[in-house]
Amino acid sequence: MSIKQLAARADVSMATVSRVFNFPDKVSADTRQHVLRIAQELGYLPNASARSLRTQCSKVLGIVLPTLLNPVFAECLDGIAQAARAAGYAILPITTDYELEREEQAVLQLIAADVDGMVLVVSQPATSRALDRLRAASLPYVLAYNRHADHPCVSVDNETAVIEMVARLVALGHRRIAFISGELAASDRALQRQRGFCEGMQAHGLDTYVCLEVPFIETAIQDIGALLDTPGRPTALVCSNDLIAIRSIRAAHLAGLTVPRDISIAGFDGIALGRDLTPALSTITQPNQAIGRDSVQWLVAALASGQPLAPHASRLLPHAFRTGESCTTAPDSPSSSRRARVASLTSTLDPS
Amino acid sequence: MSIKQLAARADVSMATVSRVFNFPDKVSADTRQHVLRIAQELGYLPNASARSLRTQCSKVLGIVLPTLLNPVFAECLDGIAQAARAAGYAILPITTDYELEREEQAVLQLIAADVDGMVLVVSQPATSRALDRLRAASLPYVLAYNRHADHPCVSVDNETAVIEMVARLVALGHRRIAFISGELAASDRALQRQRGFCEGMQAHGLDTYVCLEVPFIETAIQDIGALLDTPGRPTALVCSNDLIAIRSIRAAHLAGLTVPRDISIAGFDGIALGRDLTPALSTITQPNQAIGRDSVQWLVAALASGQPLAPHASRLLPHAFRTGESCTTAPDSPSSSRRARVASLTSTLDPS
């Protein structure tokens, strides 16, 4: 079903049909109804490829994400999809599994696919070859979760968030606090969060702290278990993301520890599932859907206005602290009375 | 950068350039190298819209899913993305939030987007208007998770799986078993699973069972809690999916019950996260990524061969039982000794 056939059936010109769909106002009400009726009958739908070719804009956004298996990015993609739909754009998502080579391939494929712009989550904006390609093609893009002065970014203040989380744990009496992260080289977020942890600890004069990197999910729980099996084990863990926090809770359980009675565990990301866990996950929440939504809206606005996306206009969205049940006062802390523990179970003494 | 410009720079015809990319063998090695070198320099990438328009095939697959916020579909989409990439296809995913109207809109949008075929998860294949549209457009498609004699489907045997799960729980001494599901009308899977539950219970002469529908996630935990607060409360719950199982564990916790000591809870779906939970989720696993992968491979094979997708060739992928820690012997069962309970903690007495 092409515009030509429809035009023939409706006994009007192709241009009129085109106007009916693109500028309804520029057509008399009569002919508009007429054309629409026949279009309905014939099941006519304007062909996107032809339109893209002609207008040089595809109404498609390329999306580059590390993975969909981490709910953080699934939630973000959900936000992206919503915003894109609202703005009349389709999305073409590609996952990279944190592999730099695939980031670059993804960008090349999306350029070839004729996308109007991209939203991407890369590992390291500073050194990304994918971004070089993007600039070479002078395609508009927004980075989500990443943060870098030379690129337009939508993210949260990872460093400050973790500094604040450390302060909360310290206020709960914790002194031996460890930081658990995935592969640090895999993302700038992980590095920012670790930096925040170190700064936060030093700010409280706690300079002998542990940072544990658990690169492989297969062995993560064992590695964390080993840390918890030491005599001077930490009384609290700050985890670089919620999935690691969940595994840490499991590691603690396998080590015979109860969360939060024996050890407090905090996450980062605010995945929705964390609310439903037992114990409910205490975590730093980012507005994942909003990060996706805002990235798209900013990109679309730039596309519409023709204005370039200015890196200095990058947005930091607010983080927050979700009071769950996985953090409470330190076991050896003076305030760690029975009353305090019971209260923690009702979520009132969580870091707040 | 168009083929014309590249041809001019390389001092060959457009046709030759086209051959270099589509039929490298039909060009002499010399000119091929020459053209490729210049293409590299100029950063030439064949334009997808133009190619689609010309060849009438876009190398894009439309994907229609209920939501990405349930890890089941995120995992499935991951499998879809992998298989599509391997076959040289891009994907255009749209989520519908279980709304029939949006299923239909999605299909129309994807038809207009010129996709070569679709993989979709619909609510009710039997009555789906979206599928009508698809047949009207005579576009190849495969249904994932759905199961219906008139459509090509890739799914698991939901009914049998739940029957078997009931048998396992009965073998563990459970008699008062309840079934918890989301909105039954929202999907054929939910109905199949419930049917399996009823059959499974009757097969053991347990005809007084409870089926609880918790349509709204906001109140789900409270609704389940109410069920658990009754005197003759169930000793085991079979949940229609893993997210509900996780919420049930929480509901049990809030009701002062410990899982699995006081109550056993089983899920359905096998989301990866379930392994890392505490207690690890006992659940019926489906091969979510494989469901996505197989759907794509079948669709792509049909596209390549021109053969239609025969509904009777629908595939049932094998389900399995993941032995977690959320199920054990019934509290009032004779075999529910201390030893049995301890063993259950080490995952050896889970339904198996």
Added chain:
DNA sequence: CTGTTAGCGCATTCAT
């Protein structure tokens, strides 16, 4: 308000 025409970038005849 409506019709005619040209061309977006490419793959594919048909020549050579």
Added chain:
DNA sequence: ATGAATGCGCTAACAG
């Protein structure tokens, strides 16, 4: 092995 010409379906000038 290579080149010239055509049209996929559509929109945007321009003409009327």
